Amino acid sequence: MLNPLRSEQEAFRFLLYVVVVAAVVLGIVFAARALT
């Protein structure tokens, strides 16, 4: 299991996940705003 506090490598991987998740969430919100 990913533990971002265990090592720098896992913290970096967690950061990449956060970037992707944030991009997806923002995309969904902007798409929903454009459609409504």
Add this chain to the structure above:
Amino acid sequence: MEAATAHADHHGPPAANVSSRVEAQFLGMLLFIISEVMLFGAFFTAYFFIRVVADSGWFPIDGVDLPKAIAGVNTAILVSSSFTMHWALEGARNENRNALRVGLLTTALLGLSFLTIQVNEYVHIGFAPSDNAQSTIFYGLTGLHGAHVFVGLTLLTFATVRAFRGHFTAKEHRGVEVPGIYWHFVDVMWIVVYSSVYLL
């Protein structure tokens, strides 16, 4: 008899328990980051509360909007600095001293650029913390994060100076790894702050 002698020779409090699974430096940073998550959580609670209850809504207020593009460039700078941080640590792991030094120095310079741009943003943004609840929480959240960048920069400065003095090896590089974990945490928090405060 020997046990009694050993007991009599021991002075002071008993030795602190040391975990065999987590090193003290990592445990300290782990507990610190957990407390930091709670601190940011308190600020985000205030932010979402204000967004829900404020009659005037979120920005723009009175024609003044948040500088999304500049903050976007700043976000790119901070995310880049995490890549250079990771590169520096990979350098330490592979005994590549140049990668370690250049990576740490670049990370510190990118962090300094982020902080400089943020201060410049405050100077030109056009509203003060005392103007309204929205501006208060804007300065509160971004300022809290800026303070963390400053702390991270301090840690990075120590690590960079040590790297240029020849410290750190492939086996012993906690002095880079622990600030690295903190730096990534600061970066993660900024992505959340930028997404929610500037973009949403």
